[in-house]
Amino acid sequence: MDLATQTHLTKLRDLLSFRLLELRAEVHAAEQAQRELTGASAHEVTDRKDEAAQRLLSDLGGVQEQRDRDEMAQVEAALQRLDTGSYGDCADCGEPISLQRLQVQPAAQRCAPCQAAFEHALDRSGPRHALS
Numbered sequence: 001m002d003l004a005t006q007t008h009l010t011k012l013r014d015l016l017s018f019r020l021l022e023l024r025a026e027v028h029a030a031e032q033a034q035r036e037l038t039g040a041s042a043h044e045v046t047d048r049k050d051e052a053a054q055r056l057l058s059d060l061g062g063v064q065e066q067r068d069r070d071e072m073a074q075v076e077a078a079l080q081r082l083d084t085g086s087y088g089d090c091a092d093c094g095e096p097i098s099l100q101r102l103q104v105q106p107a108a109q110r111c112a113p114c115q116a117a118f119e120h121a122l123d124r125s126g127p128r129h130a131l132s
Helices: 003-043 048-084 099-104 112-125
Strands: none
Touching: 003 048, 003 099
């Protein structure tokens, strides 16, 4: 492995590690906020509009937390691929993922054409849960 490749991999590992720390902090904050919201609502007198708004906020927070957890799993998988030496290879076609794509989406597991095909297949089959 040449020095340029090692340098890129080190930078990508740093990006992934930093993002993992950010996501862990965001999930922790969301869990705290949910506990506070639940605790505060138990002691307040509310009407139906307040209850509906609180449910909406809770649902939104839950969706955001799940999105962060899903991204955490993707980042952890990318770090594991770095450790095993398979990072940067497309999971579908086996070709190298472009450096430009990895710089924008360090946890990407597919090259751009395979990701587009994957998302297209998901769009045709149902709800969208595309992993990058």
